[in-house]
Amino acid sequence: MAKKQLVETTINGEPVEFLCEPRQSLLESLRDILGLTGSKEGCLTGDCGACTVLVDDRPVCSCLMLGVEARGKKITTVEGLAEGTKLHPLQQKFLEDASLQCGICTPGFLMSAKSLLDRNPNPTEAEIRYALAGNLCRCTGYDKIVRAVMDAAKVIQAR
Amino acid sequence: MHEFSYEAPTTVDQAVKLLSADGDSARIICGGTDLLIQMRNAVRKPRLLVDVKAIPEMRQISFDPKTGLKLGAAVPCIEIHENQTMRKYYPGLTEAAHLIGSLQIQSRASIGGNLCNSSPAADTSPALLALGAVAKIAGPNGTREVPVEKFFTGPGQNVLQKGEIVVQILIAAPAPHSADRYIRMIPRNEMDIAIVGAGACVTLDGDKVTAARIGLGAVAPTPILAPKAAEYLIGKKLDEKTAERAGELAREAASPIDDMRGTAEYRRHVVGVLTRRALLGAAERARQN
Ligand code: FES
Ligand code: FES
Numbered sequence: 001m002a003k004k005q006l007v008e009t010t011i012n013g014e015p016v017e018f019l020c021e022p023r024q025s026l027l028e029s030l031r032d033i034l035g036l037t038g039s040k041e042g043c044l045t046g047d048c049g050a051c052t053v054l055v056d057d058r059p060v061c062s063c064l065m066l067g068v069e070a071r072g073k074k075i076t077t078v079e080g081l082a083e084g085t086k087l088h089p090l091q092q093k094f095l096e097d098a099s100l101q102c103g104i105c106t107p108g109f110l111m112s113a114k115s116l117l118d119r120n121p122n123p124t125e126a127e128i129r130y131a132l133a134g135n136l137c138r139c140t141g142y143d144k145i146v147r148a149v150m151d152a153a154k155v156i157q158a159r
Numbered sequence: 160m161h162e163f164s165y166e167a168p169t170t171v172d173q174a175v176k177l178l179s180a181d182g183d184s185a186r187i188i189c190g191g192t193d194l195l196i197q198m199r200n201a202v203r204k205p206r207l208l209v210d211v212k213a214i215p216e217m218r219q220i221s222f223d224p225k226t227g228l229k230l231g232a233a234v235p236c237i238e239i240h241e242n243q244t245m246r247k248y249y250p251g252l253t254e255a256a257h258l259i260g261s262l263q264i265q266s267r268a269s270i271g272g273n274l275c276n277s278s279p280a281a282d283t284s285p286a287l288l289a290l291g292a293v294a295k296i297a298g299p300n301g302t303r304e305v306p307v308e309k310f311f312t313g314p315g316q317n318v319l320q321k322g323e324i325v326v327q328i329l330i331a332a333p334a335p336h337s338a339d340r341y342i343r344m345i346p347r348n349e350m351d352i353a354i355v356g357a358g359a360c361v362t363l364d365g366d367k368v369t370a371a372r373i374g375l376g377a378v379a380p381t382p383i384l385a386p387k388a389a390e391y392l393i394g395k396k397l398d399e400k401t402a403e404r405a406g407e408l409a410r411e412a413a414s415p416i417d418d419m420r421g422t423a424e425y426r427r428h429v430v431g432v433l434t435r436r437a438l439l440g441a442a443e444r445a446r447q448n
Binding site for chain 2: 003005021022023025044045046049052055058059060061063064065066068069071112115130131133134135
């Protein structure tokens with residue numbers, strides 16, 4: 001067996017150390033080693049975006065990154081969105097606007113949307129659709145997701 | 160995925176040593192957006208992955224108005240898109256980088272990776288061809304420079320020898336009144352592989368074209384230049400009519416195939432259309448420079 005490597009990284013603001021084999025993706029490392037099962041596995045080919053996490057504040061498909069590549073990086077997963085029991089405005093609006101059905105795509109959409117709003121707090125609908133183009137949803141038809149992001153942007157701006 | 164080991168050297172020399180030592184079974188990982196899928200499908204089974212993203216010179220964009228651009232081969236596409244120098248001086252290459260996959264993919268994928276994966280349909284390759292870009296390659300026998308038009312040897316194949324790494328992409332500083340443009344056609348609005356990609360770079364003197372290069376993707380076993388179309392334009396005014404004619408000449412350079420994205424006949428037609436549009440777009444930008 002290829003030797004396990006020690007990875008020191010930061011996940012959701014906390015320093016974290018874990019051991020993984022080089023062949024384990026970041027997604028596997030998060031889910032199976034660290035028990036952070038919020039990030040979902042859909043395609044494993046970078047197409048669906050269900051596994052999206054932020055790496056140094058940029059959206060990345062965690063299925064197409066190795067766990068060992070997380071060394072020294074700052075990782076944010078859907079588990080890091082809420083502050084305690086207080087939901088992030090995106091999470092709140094996804095609930096209020098009924099922007100999910102089965103929910104498997106939701107963590108990925110939330111992370112892509114967070115990365116957009118962190119960079120551009122006042123996006124146009126076209127900019128939102130562009131930023132979410134790497135996330136697929138087979139249930140909602142996307143429209144309610146786009147509305148939720150627009151509504152969350154308003155909440156964030158009003159703060 | 161099969162088992163392998165992983166190293167992340169911080170210098171080119173270390174990376175070359177690692178790659179040379181493990182012979183054919185070592186592979187470079189940069190963004191991994193092609194490689195990890197190939198490995199999951201057991202198309203490639205490297206024993207060692209050498210991550211080049213910790214090598215500083217491969218992660219930097221440096222531009223000098225005299226000597227031109229040194230673009231680190233491992234710079235992620237999204238950083239290229241956000242870089243003001245790239246947007247200003249190489250807008251065509253920058254728009255090509257920003258067309259690759261989703262934002263998730265652009266956060267990882269690099270122009271060096273796009274080049275070395277050597278897909279005939281790679282979006283940044285026609286743009287690099289149009290700019291006359293050169294790959295700076297480091298290897299066990301020192302460094303060498305290979306123009307992008309001499310880099311590809313077949314679908315998925317290139318001139319890289321055992322232990323060699325593309326460290327940087329070198330591009331001359333743009334001449335006055337020159338500019339580039341890249342356009343592609345895909346079956347859907349975003350995020351697909353090109354049916355045809357066309358890159359153009361033109362230099363104007365008043366109304367007249369003094370230099371032109373046209374790169375094409377997805378219409379031959381490798382990305383190609385369309386030299387006849389470019390030569391035709393020299394000394395002419397670049398307008399709808401001459402751009403149309405250049406498009407016809409570019410069609411002759413193409414040798415496309417039928418696949419699920421389009422027929423050969425359709426592709427040949429689209430080569431003409433996109434070449435014309437890319438040329439006119441490049442000229443419009445050049446007039447403002
Ligand atoms: S599981 Fe990663 S993109 Fe689909
Ligand atoms: S809610 Fe089911 S896939 Fe999006």
